[in-house]
Amino acid sequence: MYTSLILSTILLSCIHGGLTIDCPKSSTKWCDNKDIAQACGVVDQCTKYVWNIRDVNDRVNLTIYYETLCPDCRQFISTQVWNAYQSILSIVNISFVPYGNAREVYRPETQLYQFYCQHGSDECYGNLIHTCVINLYPNTTAHLPFIYCTESTDGDVETVAGQCAEKTSIDYSKVSSCTQSRSGNQLQHVYAAQTEGLQPPHQYVPWVTINGQHTEEMEQEAEKDLIGLICKTYKGSNPPAQCKKNL
Numbered sequence: 299m300y301t302s303l304i305l306s307t308i309l310l311s312c313i314h315g316g317l318t319i320d321c322p323k324s325s326t327k328w329c330d331n332k333d334i335a336q337a338c339g340v341v342d343q344c345t346k347y348v349w350n351i352r353d354v355n356d357r358v359n360l361t362i363y364y365e366t367l368c369p370d371c372r373q374f375i376s377t378q379v380w381n382a383y384q385s386i387l388s389i390v391n392i393s394f395v396p397y398g399n400a401r402e403v404y405r406p407e408t409q410l411y412q413f414y415c416q417h418g419s420d421e422c423y424g425n426l427i428h429t430c431v432i433n434l435y436p437n438t439t440a441h442l443p444f445i446y447c448t449e450s451t452d453g454d455v456e457t458v459a460g461q462c463a464e465k466t467s468i469d470y471s472k473v474s475s476c477t478q479s480r481s482g483n484q485l486q487h488v489y490a491a492q493t494e495g496l497q498p499p500h501q502y503v504p505w506v507t508i509n510g511q512h513t514e515e516m517e518q519e520a521e522k523d524l525i526g527l528i529c530k531t532y533k534g535s536n537p538p539a540q541c542k543k544n545l
Contacts (some may be wrong), residue, residue: 319384330538331387332439356534358390360524363493363505365398366424366448366455367417371504376450378524383442385525385540389532392438394445396428397489398503410480411487423477424448424455429485430476431468444468 321338322328329335329344362379364371383392400415400422415421428445435441447462463470476482493500498512506512506520508531519527529541 361393361507363395367421372449374504396425397493402490
Protein backbone atom coordinates (compact mmCIF):
# COMPACT_ATOMS: atom_id res chain seq x y z
CA MET A 299 0.00 0.00 0.00
CA TYR A 300 2.73 2.41 0.98
CA THR A 301 4.79 1.73 -2.16
CA SER A 302 2.39 3.74 -4.29
CA LEU A 303 2.75 6.68 -1.94
CA ILE A 304 6.52 6.63 -1.57
CA LEU A 305 8.51 6.21 -4.73
CA SER A 306 11.92 5.22 -3.53
CA THR A 307 13.35 3.04 -0.83
CA ILE A 308 15.20 5.20 1.63
CA LEU A 309 17.69 3.36 3.77
CA LEU A 310 18.41 5.74 6.60
CA SER A 311 18.68 5.39 10.30
CA CYS A 312 17.89 7.88 13.03
CA ILE A 313 18.85 8.25 16.62
CA HIS A 314 15.81 8.69 18.84
CA GLY A 315 17.04 9.48 22.28
CA GLY A 316 20.23 7.55 21.69
CA LEU A 317 18.39 4.44 20.49
CA THR A 318 19.10 3.58 16.85
CA ILE A 319 16.13 2.68 14.65
CA ASP A 320 16.83 1.47 11.10
CA CYS A 321 14.47 1.97 8.21
CA PRO A 322 12.95 -1.42 7.27
CA LYS A 323 13.58 -2.64 3.74
CA SER A 324 9.88 -3.38 3.28
CA SER A 325 7.90 -0.20 2.59
CA THR A 326 4.82 -1.77 4.20
CA LYS A 327 6.43 -1.12 7.59
CA TRP A 328 7.49 2.49 7.04
CA CYS A 329 4.37 3.99 8.65
CA ASP A 330 4.13 1.57 11.58
CA ASN A 331 5.18 4.34 13.96
CA LYS A 332 6.73 7.81 13.93
CA ASP A 333 10.24 6.68 14.78
CA ILE A 334 10.35 4.31 11.82
CA ALA A 335 8.79 6.92 9.55
CA GLN A 336 11.43 9.42 10.62
CA ALA A 337 14.19 6.91 9.96
CA CYS A 338 12.78 6.39 6.47
CA GLY A 339 12.22 10.08 5.82
CA VAL A 340 8.50 9.70 5.18
CA VAL A 341 6.80 11.35 8.16
CA ASP A 342 4.79 13.78 5.99
CA GLN A 343 3.55 11.02 3.70
CA CYS A 344 2.58 8.74 6.59
CA THR A 345 0.78 11.59 8.34
CA LYS A 346 -1.18 12.56 5.23
CA TYR A 347 -2.01 9.16 3.78
CA VAL A 348 -2.00 6.73 6.71
CA TRP A 349 -2.15 8.15 10.23
CA ASN A 350 -4.79 10.81 9.55
CA ILE A 351 -7.04 8.10 8.17
CA ARG A 352 -7.10 6.40 11.56
CA ASP A 353 -9.77 8.00 13.72
CA VAL A 354 -8.24 9.11 17.01
CA ASN A 355 -11.35 7.78 18.75
CA ASP A 356 -10.48 4.27 17.56
CA ARG A 357 -7.14 4.21 19.37
CA VAL A 358 -6.80 1.66 22.15
CA ASN A 359 -6.04 3.10 25.60
CA LEU A 360 -3.40 1.04 27.38
CA THR A 361 -2.50 1.92 30.97
CA ILE A 362 0.33 0.21 32.84
CA TYR A 363 0.36 0.37 36.65
CA TYR A 364 3.84 -0.58 37.81
CA GLU A 365 6.72 0.02 40.20
CA THR A 366 10.20 0.69 38.96
CA LEU A 367 12.18 -2.10 40.66
CA CYS A 368 9.62 -4.89 40.28
CA PRO A 369 11.27 -7.65 38.18
CA ASP A 370 8.02 -8.58 36.42
CA CYS A 371 7.31 -4.92 35.62
CA ARG A 372 10.79 -4.45 34.23
CA GLN A 373 10.44 -7.53 32.08
CA PHE A 374 7.00 -6.52 30.78
CA ILE A 375 8.00 -2.95 29.93
CA SER A 376 11.31 -3.86 28.30
CA THR A 377 9.75 -6.54 26.09
CA GLN A 378 5.99 -6.42 25.50
CA VAL A 379 5.45 -2.67 25.95
CA TRP A 380 8.61 -1.67 24.08
CA ASN A 381 7.75 -3.95 21.16
CA ALA A 382 4.23 -2.50 20.99
CA TYR A 383 5.64 1.02 21.05
CA GLN A 384 7.96 0.23 18.16
CA SER A 385 5.34 -1.59 16.10
CA ILE A 386 1.83 -0.22 16.65
CA LEU A 387 2.07 3.19 18.33
CA SER A 388 -0.25 4.66 15.70
CA ILE A 389 -3.26 2.79 17.16
CA VAL A 390 -2.58 2.90 20.90
CA ASN A 391 -2.31 5.50 23.66
CA ILE A 392 0.20 4.22 26.21
CA SER A 393 0.02 5.61 29.75
CA PHE A 394 2.26 4.79 32.70
CA VAL A 395 1.35 5.01 36.39
CA PRO A 396 4.53 4.50 38.48
CA TYR A 397 3.33 3.60 41.97
CA GLY A 398 2.32 -0.07 42.15
CA ASN A 399 2.15 -1.69 45.59
CA ALA A 400 3.44 1.35 47.46
CA ARG A 401 1.55 3.10 50.22
CA GLU A 402 1.52 6.74 51.27
CA VAL A 403 1.15 8.62 54.55
CA TYR A 404 0.40 12.34 54.73
CA ARG A 405 2.64 14.17 57.19
CA PRO A 406 0.87 17.34 58.50
CA GLU A 407 4.08 18.69 59.97
CA THR A 408 5.69 18.90 56.52
CA GLN A 409 2.49 19.01 54.45
CA LEU A 410 4.05 16.32 52.27
CA TYR A 411 3.28 12.69 51.51
CA GLN A 412 5.74 10.03 52.62
CA PHE A 413 5.90 6.93 50.45
CA TYR A 414 6.76 3.36 51.39
CA CYS A 415 7.56 1.00 48.52
CA GLN A 416 7.65 -2.76 48.10
CA HIS A 417 11.31 -2.76 47.08
CA GLY A 418 12.48 -0.07 49.46
CA SER A 419 13.44 3.57 49.27
CA ASP A 420 15.34 3.15 45.99
CA GLU A 421 12.12 2.10 44.33
CA CYS A 422 10.27 5.08 45.78
CA TYR A 423 12.94 7.31 44.30
CA GLY A 424 12.72 5.49 40.96
CA ASN A 425 8.94 5.91 40.95
CA LEU A 426 9.35 9.63 41.62
CA ILE A 427 11.91 10.00 38.83
CA HIS A 428 9.51 8.34 36.37
CA THR A 429 6.65 10.50 37.65
CA CYS A 430 8.65 13.66 37.02
CA VAL A 431 9.83 12.56 33.59
CA ILE A 432 6.28 11.75 32.50
CA ASN A 433 5.09 15.15 33.75
CA LEU A 434 7.95 17.11 32.18
CA TYR A 435 7.83 15.16 28.89
CA PRO A 436 4.16 14.16 28.46
CA ASN A 437 4.46 12.87 24.89
CA THR A 438 4.85 9.11 24.78
CA THR A 439 7.66 9.36 22.24
CA ALA A 440 9.58 11.55 24.70
CA HIS A 441 9.21 9.63 27.96
CA LEU A 442 8.79 6.00 26.91
CA PRO A 443 12.37 5.55 25.63
CA PHE A 444 13.61 6.82 29.02
CA ILE A 445 11.31 4.43 30.89
CA TYR A 446 12.43 1.55 28.69
CA CYS A 447 16.08 2.42 29.24
CA THR A 448 15.82 2.56 33.03
CA GLU A 449 13.68 -0.58 33.25
CA SER A 450 16.08 -2.57 31.09
CA THR A 451 19.28 -1.40 32.82
CA ASP A 452 20.59 -2.70 36.15
CA GLY A 453 22.45 -0.48 38.58
CA ASP A 454 22.13 2.39 41.02
CA VAL A 455 18.82 4.19 40.46
CA GLU A 456 20.32 7.67 40.26
CA THR A 457 23.22 6.62 38.05
CA VAL A 458 21.03 4.69 35.63
CA ALA A 459 18.49 7.52 35.44
CA GLY A 460 21.21 10.02 34.61
CA GLN A 461 22.71 7.78 31.95
CA CYS A 462 19.31 7.06 30.40
CA ALA A 463 18.39 10.74 30.46
CA GLU A 464 21.50 11.54 28.46
CA LYS A 465 20.73 8.76 25.96
CA THR A 466 17.12 9.85 25.48
CA SER A 467 17.45 13.65 25.38
CA ILE A 468 15.93 14.20 28.82
CA ASP A 469 17.18 17.21 30.80
CA TYR A 470 18.03 15.46 34.04
CA SER A 471 18.62 18.70 35.93
CA LYS A 472 14.91 19.49 35.49
CA VAL A 473 13.98 15.97 36.57
CA SER A 474 16.18 16.25 39.66
CA SER A 475 14.60 19.59 40.58
CA CYS A 476 11.16 18.03 40.23
CA THR A 477 12.02 15.09 42.51
CA GLN A 478 13.08 17.51 45.26
CA SER A 479 10.02 19.74 44.97
CA ARG A 480 6.59 19.85 46.53
CA SER A 481 5.20 19.63 43.02
CA GLY A 482 6.94 16.30 42.49
CA ASN A 483 5.57 15.00 45.79
CA GLN A 484 2.06 16.03 44.77
CA LEU A 485 2.43 14.43 41.35
CA GLN A 486 3.39 11.15 43.03
CA HIS A 487 0.31 11.45 45.25
CA VAL A 488 -1.87 11.79 42.14
CA TYR A 489 -0.55 8.46 40.86
CA ALA A 490 -1.11 6.94 44.30
CA ALA A 491 -4.73 8.05 44.24
CA GLN A 492 -5.18 6.79 40.68
CA THR A 493 -3.79 3.40 41.63
CA GLU A 494 -5.84 3.13 44.82
CA GLY A 495 -8.96 4.07 42.87
CA LEU A 496 -8.73 1.12 40.49
CA GLN A 497 -11.85 -1.02 40.10
CA PRO A 498 -11.35 -3.86 40.53
CA PRO A 499 -8.54 -3.02 42.98
CA HIS A 500 -5.14 -4.07 41.73
CA GLN A 501 -3.74 -7.26 43.24
CA TYR A 502 -0.25 -7.25 41.75
CA VAL A 503 1.99 -5.45 39.29
CA PRO A 504 2.26 -4.97 36.44
CA TRP A 505 -1.47 -4.31 36.30
CA VAL A 506 -2.82 -3.58 32.83
CA THR A 507 -6.04 -1.91 31.79
CA ILE A 508 -7.34 -1.75 28.23
CA ASN A 509 -9.81 1.07 27.66
CA GLY A 510 -10.15 1.32 31.42
CA GLN A 511 -11.02 -2.36 31.88
CA HIS A 512 -9.10 -5.18 33.55
CA THR A 513 -9.67 -8.94 33.61
CA GLU A 514 -7.36 -11.83 34.47
CA GLU A 515 -7.68 -13.11 30.90
CA MET A 516 -6.69 -9.70 29.56
CA GLU A 517 -3.70 -9.51 31.90
CA GLN A 518 -2.41 -12.93 30.90
CA GLU A 519 -2.79 -12.12 27.22
CA ALA A 520 -1.03 -8.76 27.64
CA GLU A 521 1.95 -10.37 29.35
CA LYS A 522 2.16 -13.03 26.62
CA ASP A 523 1.28 -11.06 23.47
CA LEU A 524 0.50 -7.39 24.07
CA ILE A 525 0.61 -6.52 20.38
CA GLY A 526 -1.94 -9.23 19.63
CA LEU A 527 -4.23 -7.99 22.40
CA ILE A 528 -4.11 -4.38 21.22
CA CYS A 529 -4.62 -5.37 17.60
CA LYS A 530 -7.62 -7.51 18.57
CA THR A 531 -9.08 -4.63 20.57
CA TYR A 532 -8.52 -2.01 17.86
CA LYS A 533 -11.74 -1.41 15.89
CA GLY A 534 -10.42 1.02 13.30
CA SER A 535 -10.60 0.33 9.58
CA ASN A 536 -6.90 0.71 8.82
CA PRO A 537 -4.76 -1.41 11.18
CA PRO A 538 -0.96 -1.27 10.88
CA ALA A 539 0.96 -4.05 9.16
CA GLN A 540 1.92 -5.72 12.44
CA CYS A 541 -1.76 -6.19 13.28
CA LYS A 542 -2.44 -7.86 9.96
CA LYS A 543 0.12 -10.47 10.91
CA ASN A 544 -1.83 -11.20 14.07
CA LEU A 545 -5.18 -11.68 12.36
